[in-house]
Amino acid sequence: SLTSARFISTASTNPDGPTAPHSEFEPFDTVSPLDLTSLTEAQKSIPEHIGFLKELGLEFGWGPTSCMQWLLEHIHVWSGAPWWASIVLATVLIRTLQVPGYLRLSDVGARMKEVHPFALPVMERYKKAATTQDIVTMHLAKQELDDIYKKSGINKWWFFWPLAQIPVFYGFYNLLKSMAQIPVPGLVDGGVLWFQNLAVADPLVVLPLISAGSIAMTLAFGGDTGNTTISPQIRKGLMIFMPLVSLIFLYSWPAAMTVYFATSSLYGLLQNFALRSATFRSLFGLYPI
Numbered sequence: 001s002l003t004s005a006r007f008i009s010t011a012s013t014n015p016d017g018p019t020a021p022h023s024e025f026e027p028f029d030t031v032s033p034l035d036l037t038s039l040t041e042a043q044k045s046i047p048e049h050i051g052f053l054k055e056l057g058l059e060f061g062w063g064p065t066s067c068m069q070w071l072l073e074h075i076h077v078w079s080g081a082p083w084w085a086s087i088v089l090a091t092v093l094i095r096t097l098q099v100p101g102y103l104r105l106s107d108v109g110a111r112m113k114e115v116h117p118f119a120l121p122v123m124e125r126y127k128k129a130a131t132t133q134d135i136v137t138m139h140l141a142k143q144e145l146d147d148i149y150k151k152s153g154i155n156k157w158w159f160f161w162p163l164a165q166i167p168v169f170y171g172f173y174n175l176l177k178s179m180a181q182i183p184v185p186g187l188v189d190g191g192v193l194w195f196q197n198l199a200v201a202d203p204l205v206v207l208p209l210i211s212a213g214s215i216a217m218t219l220a221f222g223g224d225t226g227n228t229t230i231s232p233q234i235r236k237g238l239m240i241f242m243p244l245v246s247l248i249f250l251y252s253w254p255a256a257m258t259v260y261f262a263t264s265s266l267y268g269l270l271q272n273f274a275l276r277s278a279t280f281r282s283l284f285g286l287y288p289i
Contacts (some may be wrong), residue, residue, distance in 0.1 A: 060175075064167035108158045
């Protein structure tokens with residue numbers, strides 16, 4: 001009949017049901033998982049050249065991190081030094097470039113201590129006038145203080161020099177943390193002695209302890225200038241607080257970062273010893289302490 005013919009004409013001749021459309025893509029469960037070992041070997045085979053850190057995704061635009069990246073990459077590529085040595089060299093270079101500022105700061109600090117007995121009464125007079133809103137006395141006291149400092153060769157702006165460490169600290173911190181997170185090829189075996197892998201924390205916690213100990217000793221002997229103007233009470237508190245805080249943070253940071261902090265802290269301690277030496281101060285024309 002017409003009805004049966006109609007159903008015969010539209011019925012499927014495939015007893016197993018409709019055929020799935022052909023796809024040139026394999027199902028997900030048949031795709032082999034990513035071979036991480038092969039990926040690591042491929043990363044290691046990337047030639048190290050100027051700009052290869054950016055090719056690995058380390059792009060920071062303009063700022064202190066980019067400056068530290070430029071410096072560290074050039075030292076590593078041009079010298080052929082392993083990463084731990086490149087970090088040490090970059091840190092020493094930056095700290096050495098900052099030495100002239102610390103020499104000037106140490107000189108100003110020594111002069112400030114010398115004139116403090118003469119400046120103290122004037123400062124007290126200024127404070128007393130400020131409480132009574134005596135504008136004339138305040139102006140005269142400030143003018144007298146400025147004259148004392150000027151005749152003594154004191155430029156108080158040099159007391160802001162330690163702030164120059166902030167962009168350097170941030171640049172190295174951000175760069176080395178990012179390098180360890182990738183990690184950059186060569187970083188996992190670019191260490192030495194007990195810290196072979198710079199992408200993980202120091203397994204013996206020696207580098208954080210070196211950093212904390214150097215900070216404590218530097219503060220005990222007068223800071224980076226060797227003659228800090230900080231009061232003994234505040235300095236004693238900082239000797240406990242600063243090393244403890246640094247140890248808490250550095251404990252879990254990658255060894256690449258603690259290499260930087262240990263090197264910088266040791267450099268600061270050696271700088272302290274030099275600036276407390278009468279021979280060194282005489283050689284560089286610094287005011288005696």
